Amino acid sequence: xxxxxxxAYTGRVWKFGDLINTDMIMPSAAxxxxxxxxxxxxxxxxxxxxxxxxxxxxxLVAGExxxxxxxxxxxxxxxxCGIVAVVAESIxxxxxxNCVNAGVPALNCPGVAALLDDGDTARVDFLAGRIExxxxxxxxxxxxxxxxxxxxxxxxGVIPMLLKEGYLHAQPFVPASS
Amino acid sequence: xxxxxxxxILARTSxxxxxxPGEIAVCRPDIVxxxxxxxAIEGAWYRPRKVFDPQRVAVIFDHAVPSPSIKxxxxxxxxxxxxxxxxxxxxxxxxxxxISHVVAAEHGLARPGELLVCADSHTCASGALNCAGRGIGIxxxxxxxTRGTVWYLVTPTIRYEFKGELxxxxxxxxxxxxxxxxxxxxGGTSVEYGxxxxxxxxxSDRRTMATMSAEIxxxxxxxxxxxxxxxxxxxxxxxxxxPVHPDADADYLGVRTVDLAEVEPYxxxxxxxxxxxxxLSSFNQKVRIDQAFIGSCANGLIEDLRVAARIVRGxxxxxxxxxxxxxxxxxxYLQAVxxxxxxxxxxxxxxxxNSTCGACFGYHMGVLAPGEVCITASTRNFxxxxxxxxxxxxxxxxxxxxxxxxxxxITDPRSVAGSRASTxxxxxxD
Numbered sequence: 001x002x003x004x005x006x007x008a009y010t011g012r013v014w015k016f017g018d019l020i021n022t023d024m025i026m027p028s029a030a031x032x033x034x035x036x037x038x039x040x041x042x043x044x045x046x047x048x049x050x051x052x053x054x055x056x057x058x059x060l061v062a063g064e065x066x067x068x069x070x071x072x073x074x075x076x077x078x079x080x081c082g083i084v085a086v087v088a089e090s091i092x093x094x095x096x097x098n099c100v101n102a103g104v105p106a107l108n109c110p111g112v113a114a115l116l117d118d119g120d121t122a123r124v125d126f127l128a129g130r131i132e133x134x135x136x137x138x139x140x141x142x143x144x145x146x147x148x149x150x151x152x153x154x155x156x157g158v159i160p161m162l163l164k165e166g167y168l169h170a171q172p173f174v175p176a177s178s
Numbered sequence: 179x180x181x182x183x184x185x186x187i188l189a190r191t192s193x194x195x196x197x198x199p200g201e202i203a204v205c206r207p208d209i210v211x212x213x214x215x216x217x218a219i220e221g222a223w224y225r226p227r228k229v230f231d232p233q234r235v236a237v238i239f240d241h242a243v244p245s246p247s248i249k250x251x252x253x254x255x256x257x258x259x260x261x262x263x264x265x266x267x268x269x270x271x272x273x274x275x276x277i278s279h280v281v282a283a284e285h286g287l288a289r290p291g292e293l294l295v296c297a298d299s300h301t302c303a304s305g306a307l308n309c310a311g312r313g314i315g316i317x318x319x320x321x322x323x324t325r326g327t328v329w330y331l332v333t334p335t336i337r338y339e340f341k342g343e344l345x346x347x348x349x350x351x352x353x354x355x356x357x358x359x360x361x362x363x364x365g366g367t368s369v370e371y372g373x374x375x376x377x378x379x380x381x382s383d384r385r386t387m388a389t390m391s392a393e394i395x396x397x398x399x400x401x402x403x404x405x406x407x408x409x410x411x412x413x414x415x416x417x418x419x420x421p422v423h424p425d426a427d428a429d430y431l432g433v434r435t436v437d438l439a440e441v442e443p444y445x446x447x448x449x450x451x452x453x454x455x456x457x458l459s460s461f462n463q464k465v466r467i468d469q470a471f472i473g474s475c476a477n478g479l480i481e482d483l484r485v486a487a488r489i490v491r492g493x494x495x496x497x498x499x500x501x502x503x504x505x506x507x508x509x510x511y512l513q514a515v516x517x518x519x520x521x522x523x524x525x526x527x528x529x530x531x532n533s534t535c536g537a538c539f540g541y542h543m544g545v546l547a548p549g550e551v552c553i554t555a556s557t558r559n560f561x562x563x564x565x566x567x568x569x570x571x572x573x574x575x576x577x578x579x580x581x582x583x584x585x586x587x588i589t590d591p592r593s594v595a596g597s598r599a600s601t602x603x604x605x606x607x608d
Contacts, residue, residue, distance in 0.1 A: 019450050022299075023560040027567075028540045032249060035221030045567035065363055068395055068450075069560060070299045070539070071313040073222050090365050093331065093397050094299055094313050101317040108366075148202050148329060158317035159224060167324035168224040175218055175252035 022069030067095020075102025103157035180425025230326030276507020340375025350383025478506025496586030
């Protein structure tokens with residue numbers, strides 16, 4: 001269950017290791033796909049078929065240096081896969097903003113790799129900075145999501161904010177593909 | 179307590195006296211650079227209704243030029259339309275193009291003491307010119323273009339103090355590898371490069387190092403401003419430079435000294451950069467290569483092409499090896515033609531391509547097949563980065579790549595004739 005207004009999420013955990021990079025989340029082949037198919041290649045190089053197994057409301061747990069790499073829209077890809085929250089031992093600065101800006105909250109959580117495993121149910125409270133293994137009743141306390149970033153996530157990301165403020169045309173640009 | 183270079187730039191652009199680590203600074207960019215790729219990724223680009231300041235926005239086509247697909251062609255048509263609608267004057271279309279970070283330096287868009295905004299992760303390249311930049315992704319670039327605001331987490335800074343001088347066939351790429359190997363990732367910190375040794379670091383070496391700093395996860399990476407910076411920028415700026423220097427009592431997370439004389443050529447193994455390198459002098463594996471690549475924002479500069487040409491002059495690329503060289507911009511390409519470097523490279527069996535991001539991100543002009551091995555002087559060696567996830571990508575300096583192209587195996591550039599210097603390594607076994 002997810003309570004978007006309080007930025008607290010309970011969901012099934014998918015656990016990945018250290019050094020998960022942007023090219024694993026969105027390989028360059030995905031650039032050529034229609035918007036609604038770009039997420040289908042997510043983690044295909046390291047966990048084939050994952051994009052079909054993940055469900056809406058799931059939580060991504062990762063190790064050190066999650067999201068290192070490029071500026072490609074990994075937050076949108078993860079969101080399209082159904083991921084509602086990202087917690088990792090450490091998160092690359094650009095990856096952090098690309099998640100938050102897509103409305104997917106992300107937190108640096110040293111110790112989270114030992115707290116949660118694949119298939120566990122996690123509860124992540126971004127405003128309190130609390131991550132819990134629900135079955136084991138164990139939890140971690142970390143620095144909460146900064147207020148400005150919480151505001152962006154609550155608005156659904158940067159694009160919805162800019163749309164609401166009248167800075168953008170309502171529909172995304174669609175490049176011709178044939 | 180004194181302030182670092184980055185803290186000063188973030189303070190000025192956010193209208194504050196002081197910013198400190200842990201804060202979020204909401205800044206007004208001095209220049210925003212918009213590239214083609216965001217418009218080619220379906221769903222990523224929304225047409226702006228307003229632009230905060232057309233004088234402070236530039237459009238540079240780099241990732242896929244000239245267009246390899248209808249989608250990319252359509253993206254660039256949209257970029258031209260966007261520039262026309264808002265009267266954006268600084269447009270680097272096909273013919274004036276190049277990799278945005280290279281073009282930004284050449285055309286004086288990356289100015290000392292200023293804040294440069296761009297979606298691309300290697301925006302930290304501007305740090306070579308004492309200009310603050312870090313990749314911010316597509317939504318934030320739209321926010322910067324329209325609202326004229328961009329947020330940054332103010333992080334602690336690590337300062338590198340360089341001393342000494344580089345040995346023959348050792349480049350800025352190797353200095354970066356040395357830092358990545360010795361100190362590992364720099365996530366959650368910015369990096370400042372300075373000290374007496376930077377005088378001996380050419381601007382091309384600085385640009386490689388600043389660009390590559392994305393690969394150790396640094397937030398910002400910025401060089402001190404000195405006479406080398408001023409010399410490079412002569413005639414390129416449309417207004418006086420406003421260099422920023424760190425205070426003597428700036429608060430650093432750490433200050434680390436690197437003796438350039440002790441840096442050796444490295445090779446970085448697949449599939450990540452930090453702490454994944456080996457000094458070539460102790461690299462005993464015989465790794466056969468299918469492709470050798472020199473290019474990208476990190477190593478597509480004229481100095482990189484000169485080193486490559488010097489090494490391959492009068493020699494031939496090894497049978498079965500594709501040697502691909504991609505100049506970083508039209509200006510680099512033209513200079514390479516004028517100096518005869520293109521002739522030398524092509525005579526040796528290299529392919530000199532048009533300037534673009536191309537092979538570095540596995541999109542076009544040098545994509546790898548399953549099972550292939552590439553040694554590359556570009557930015558990244560992630561699994562699948564340059565094509566098939568079943569390919570292996572090793573990183574090296576342009577000299578290392580050129581030497582390897584000749585021998586067909588990963589090779590210490592100090593061991594091949596064109597480098598002049600000979601060392602006592604276990605080379606020459608082929």
